Amino acid sequence: MFDWEEPKIDDEPRGHPGVSVIKVGDLKRVRESERIPMPKILLVEDNEMNRDMLSRRLLRHGFEVLIAIDGMQGLEMAHSEAPDLILMDMSLPEIDGWEATRRLKADPATQPIPIIALTAHAMVSDKEKAMRAGCNDYDSKPVDLKRLLSKISGQLGVTRAE
Numbered sequence: 001m002f003d004w005e006e007p008k009i010d011d012e013p014r015g016h017p018g019v020s021v022i023k024v025g026d027l028k029r030v031r032e033s034e035r036i037p038m039p040k041i042l043l044v045e046d047n048e049m050n051r052d053m054l055s056r057r058l059l060r061h062g063f064e065v066l067i068a069i070d071g072m073q074g075l076e077m078a079h080s081e082a083p084d085l086i087l088m089d090m091s092l093p094e095i096d097g098w099e100a101t102r103r104l105k106a107d108p109a110t111q112p113i114p115i116i117a118l119t120a121h122a123m124v125s126d127k128e129k130a131m132r133a134g135c136n137d138y139d140s141k142p143v144d145l146k147r148l149l150s151k152i153s154g155q156l157g158v159t160r161a162e
């Protein structure tokens, strides 16, 4: 379930009274100091090389990362692990990412979990197809980490540190 609270940073005035803006870097520091776990990301990806590279980079940014290697395992882990966000490769064995997304969004238990689609196809129609399946956002591979982190932050309600 998406139930973590944004910590407040009281010693960093931002110039927008009443609006608290937390960057990913700050978030990691504050959460560590308060012993709050970082957001848990479920990465559903069948390609071992993509999986290893992306999971390592997300870990380096402080996220907790869980890995599923096909659509069926992705569905199971979305239920058993209650991740804060799912990065969903679309081209997957067993159940593809579109079908897995449709099932997750049709289930009240997993519907609130934001899903960002990842596909090697950079065509507009692929983006539309992913959004129609219920994905909350979309990014194309190869992954541009800065761009992806900003989309992750957007879905988690935080902004990315520059």
Ligand code: MN
Binding pocket: 045, 046, 047, 089, 090, 091, 092
């Ligand atoms: Mn794939």
